[in-house]
Amino acid sequence: MKTDYDQQMQDFLAKAKNLGIKVTLHSQEASRLFEKPDRESQRVSQELKVKLFTHTDTDGVSCGVLGKLAFKDNIDIDYCSYEDINEKVGKLIDGYVEKYDKIFITDLSVNEEMASAIEKKPQYIKDKFTLLDHHITAEWLNDYEWADVKVSENGVAASGTSLFYEFLQKEGRLGNQTGIADYVELVRQYDTWEWKEKENYHAKQLNDLFYILGRERFVARFIADCSPNFTEAEQLLLDIEQEKIDRYIKARSKDVMVRPINEYTVGIVYAEQYISELGNALAESYRQVDFIAIVNMSRSISYRTVKDNINVGEIAAFFGGGGHQKAAGSPILREIKERVAEMVFSVPVA
Numbered sequence: 001m002k003t004d005y006d007q008q009m010q011d012f013l014a015k016a017k018n019l020g021i022k023v024t025l026h027s028q029e030a031s032r033l034f035e036k037p038d039r040e041s042q043r044v045s046q047e048l049k050v051k052l053f054t055h056t057d058t059d060g061v062s063c064g065v066l067g068k069l070a071f072k073d074n075i076d077i078d079y080c081s082y083e084d085i086n087e088k089v090g091k092l093i094d095g096y097v098e099k100y101d102k103i104f105i106t107d108l109s110v111n112e113e114m115a116s117a118i119e120k121k122p123q124y125i126k127d128k129f130t131l132l133d134h135h136i137t138a139e140w141l142n143d144y145e146w147a148d149v150k151v152s153e154n155g156v157a158a159s160g161t162s163l164f165y166e167f168l169q170k171e172g173r174l175g176n177q178t179g180i181a182d183y184v185e186l187v188r189q190y191d192t193w194e195w196k197e198k199e200n201y202h203a204k205q206l207n208d209l210f211y212i213l214g215r216e217r218f219v220a221r222f223i224a225d226c227s228p229n230f231t232e233a234e235q236l237l238l239d240i241e242q243e244k245i246d247r248y249i250k251a252r253s254k255d256v257m258v259r260p261i262n263e264y265t266v267g268i269v270y271a272e273q274y275i276s277e278l279g280n281a282l283a284e285s286y287r288q289v290d291f292i293a294i295v296n297m298s299r300s301i302s303y304r305t306v307k308d309n310i311n312v313g314e315i316a317a318f319f320g321g322g323g324h325q326k327a328a329g330s331p332i333l334r335e336i337k338e339r340v341a342e343m344v345f346s347v348p349v350a
């Protein structure tokens with residue numbers, strides 16, 4: 001892969017030679033321009049400047065870990081939600097796309113408007129993009145050459161991290177770091193909720209550890225050692241956390257409002273923490289509802305169901321979001337937050 005600059009230089013040198021002009025090159029520059037193609041591609045791969053847009057959950061952030069392992073300091077990572085991904089990608093393509101050789105979007109997707117904005121760019125810019133997602137609501141993106149959306153592979157449910165891992169492996173960009181395959185598999189099992197069926201609590205605890213450590217510490221921990229075997233200190237933190245989770249679920253369970261939404265009966269609850277765990281626990285205990293909607297006013301709405309005839313991905317899509325059949329999410333618009341704030345203070349409570 002030649003850069004535009006290299007091509008221009010080589011054209012210039014060829015012209016100069018034809019005209020009989022002697023051009024003296026700095027030796028480093030000369031060897032760089034006249035390297036054999038295989039060495040050249042090695043050089044480019046080392047210097048490749050990479051941008052990654054990825055999701056903010058354990059699966060998305062683990063794509064960040066893999067990106068760091070593969071590209072070291074040459075990767076800039078932007079953790080995004082469904083609310084800001086399009087704006088961020090838009091800013092990149094209109095402003096600083098030239099800065100990067102490769103742009104990944106993992107574990108979440110752009111909307112139609114942004115997809116066609118990418119598609120309208122010249123081929124060399126489109127070629128920089130690789131979108132890897134596993135959400136069924138993003139399958140339409142497979143019409144684009146630069147997108148690869150796979151919900152499952154060979155009958156195994158995929159996750160953002162498992163897709164990115166496979167991609168990087170194929171490209172030969174990862175070494176064989178101890179435990180990396182185990183780490184990726186646990187992230188996949190958690191994200192696809194397969195851990196539940198397999199009763200693989202290690203996967204669940206890895207996700208808990210992500211929330212305990214926070215994004216920066218989690219990334220640093222797994223870059224340094226991607227083995228998912230917990231240290232003694234990590235295990236203690238996890239035990240303390242589990243006690244907190246159990247208490248939180250018990251308290252939130254008492255606050256569920258059962259309401260009709262469209263043709264469904266829904267259990268609605270306000271909560272900000274332990275969303276997946278809470279959603280699952282409530283869906284298990286409120287058997288009379290079709291699904292659980294967890295409203296986190298400061299962020300978004302999460303949908304969970306344990307019923308096979310309900311597809312919360314479709315319901316979330318109806319409210320401007322997306323996701324899977326049993327777990328999905330949609331944003332809360334600023335306008336709605338403002339309306340709720342007005343309502344909260346419109347009725348004085350004696």
Ligand SMILES: [Mn+2]
Nearest residue numbers: 059107160191
């Ligand atoms: Mn995911």
